[in-house]
Amino acid sequence: MKRIPLLLSFTLLIGIAVGILATQVLNAQQAPPERTELLTNNLAGIAGKRVTVYRAELAPGGSSGKHRHPVDTFVYVLNGTLTWEQEGQGPRMLNAGEVVQEVPSGIYNAKNTGTSPVTLLVVSLGEKDQPFTVPVK
Numbered sequence: 001m002k003r004i005p006l007l008l009s010f011t012l013l014i015g016i017a018v019g020i021l022a023t024q025v026l027n028a029q030q031a032p033p034e035r036t037e038l039l040t041n042n043l044a045g046i047a048g049k050r051v052t053v054y055r056a057e058l059a060p061g062g063s064s065g066k067h068r069h070p071v072d073t074f075v076y077v078l079n080g081t082l083t084w085e086q087e088g089q090g091p092r093m094l095n096a097g098e099v100v101q102e103v104p105s106g107i108y109n110a111k112n113t114g115t116s117p118v119t120l121l122v123v124s125l126g127e128k129d130q131p132f133t134v135p136v137k
Helices: 003-027
Strands: 034-042 049-058 073-078 081-086 093-097 100-103 105-109 118-127
Touching: 073 081, 073 093, 081 118
Parallel strands: none
Antiparallel strands: 034 049, 049 118, 073 100, 073 118, 081 093, 081 105
């Protein structure tokens, strides 16, 4: 008879511990994508325009966060599988070797819902005085 209250107490403690850990995991801030700039140059013969090429890595569970680009941006998946979202459209899965264009009028989010990192090659073309990415709330 003494076992039942002890077992119930033990089960309750385990449940509380799991709940606390789950809350901490769910509330944790995701690390932003790791970005490595590879090249930034003015475009020859086109005054005021530049190109930037960078590599971005999204950790498992990571997200770019909602954003827009005031410049044309092309995203090529080097490895992994990316869940790519454009506002007003359903999510799209992009695998290694696939490319997508993010146009200045769109709002986007990229997520790594897999268990391994996703590596992207990103090329942005546009005005020299424009940022390449603007966060959207």
